[in-house]
Amino acid sequence: MAQHQVNKTIKEINDRIRKGKGVVVNAEEMVEIVRKEGKVNAAREVDVVTTGTFSPMCSSGLLINIGQQPPVMKVSRMWLNNVPCYSGLAAVDAYLGCTEPSEDDPLNKVHPGRFAYGGGHVMEDLLRGKAVHLRAEGYGTDCYPRTELEKDITLADLPNAVMLNPRNCYQNYNCAVNLTSRTIYTYMGPLKSNCSNANYATSGQLSPLFNDPYYRTIGMGTRIFLGGGIGYVIGEGTQHVHKPQRNEKGIPENPSGTLMLKGDFKQMKARYVRAQSIIGYGPSLALGVGIPIPMLNEDMAEFTGVSDSDITMPVKDYGYDYPNGIPRELGRATFEDLKSGTITVNGKETSTVPLTSYSMSLEVADELKKWIENGDFLLTEKVDDITSI
Structure with missing residues (x-):
């Protein structure tokens, strides 16, 4: 295994944060830094990358x-x-x-x-x-x-x-379509007949587990932004997949990792904890989660340089296939294509519908960035690993 040219510790990064010298960027900004500077220089220049997601997280309570x-x-x-x-x-x-x-x-x-x-x-x-x-x-x-x-x-x-949330922050997820001749109502929202819309979730390049795909820094004890207050990762979530299929960049290609989270509810803010009523499915909750990724070395810089064009999601039928437990993959779509507003499924141009708010996800990442820059939030060492391979 090659030695790293950059080696930092969380203690060293926290010392820089305390002195007001920590360099913090959000995951969207890091994409450009890695692209222009390369992973080694990016790791030297940046101390922390903040991630964020604001999405329905039904396994919360x-x-x-x-x-x-x-x-x-x-x-x-x-x-x-x-x-x-x-x-x-x-x-x-x-x-x-x-x-x-x-x-x-x-x-x-x-x-x-x-x-x-x-x-x-x-x-x-x-x-x-x-x-x-x-x-x-x-x-x-x-x-x-x-x-x-x-x-x-x-x-x-x-x-x-x-x-106390058993399963949050899915690492990748399905893009849902409906091949039947009637509208169906699902936890992914209403899906119109004959593949007329494609609904998707996650915040792409901002999403926490896309920026640390092997859980090098995220684990039990990781301090996070949860619902506008401070929370913690307390382990892997339910339905966590330990050995996901990955692409050449290490990104899982199907729904895989999940996190179990906790936080003091009295610290939280309604802006980041929003009730939802999903038509035909029932009540749910949109939740803001932000996780800081310390730049310990160039590997972490490379991981946090992931872009929307690097991330692909499986397109699956929720009409015939999903209810019967045999969700065939109809194709794949990059997150960049999904954000564009249309993708092609089975030769048909299909409108895409996000369940995750990218603007709110970016706000979460930026709010966490502000906390760190102000010295109000320090990083923690994980006390146990989350299995990923």
Whole structure:
């Protein structure tokens, strides 16, 4: 293995940040720097590259503790604004999933075209300072005699509120089309008949896991931007693929890596934690995540020089194939082509529709960049690896 011409440590980079000398660029800016300067000079010149994504992340939720009031209670069932929470935890702990629909919402029956209120909306309401209605039931014990509780609460009333997300930041994903003769409603949004639109996600060259494809710097303990506050990577996410198929640049060619994340919900901002109602699918949550990539050597500079034209995504049919568990690959599209507005699928020009906001993803990367430049955010060493090969 060739020796690196550039070798930095996270401690050295943090020292430069503390002194106000750290050079920080976003991942979009890094593409041009690597192209013009080469990976070695880029690694020398830049200390940190900030990444960002703002996209629907359905596997997200809120772990709360509602506190006790006499007589005390062991909650067995809980609702916030009539959205069920999972309460099979300690006495007054509960978990609210962002895709859980309200029990009295029409879209609980998944009718296309109707608004769906769910867990993601409760989360955004709390961040906006709104009161939400808490209703809880317990079966009553000698140590926990209360059996009912009902009141309005705000985020400030909760002793603990932790965003805890089992699966975020997919490393690549499908581009979804529909080959059937009717419109279908999916978690990738509505897909019109006869391949009339192609819906895609991820922020391309800004996306965190495209900029560290082998998890050289991202792992358990990595400090991140999460929902406008500080969060952490706590390991690989659910559905993480350990040995993805990669192209010559090391970029996975199919949905692969995922991250499990946590952060203090009370630090977060509603601008970066947005409830969604996906027509015919139900409630979800768009979330802003930004991860700093330290320029330890020229390998990291090369990885963060990835451009939209380097990234290809599989085009798959969600009409016939996906529901039956056999999603054939109809072709591939570069992220650059997807951003252009049209791609060709089966010989047909098809309009592309982003589920990820590139402008908001760039804002996340730039906000994290600002935090680092101001000395408000230091990088952390990972304490355990995420398997990638």
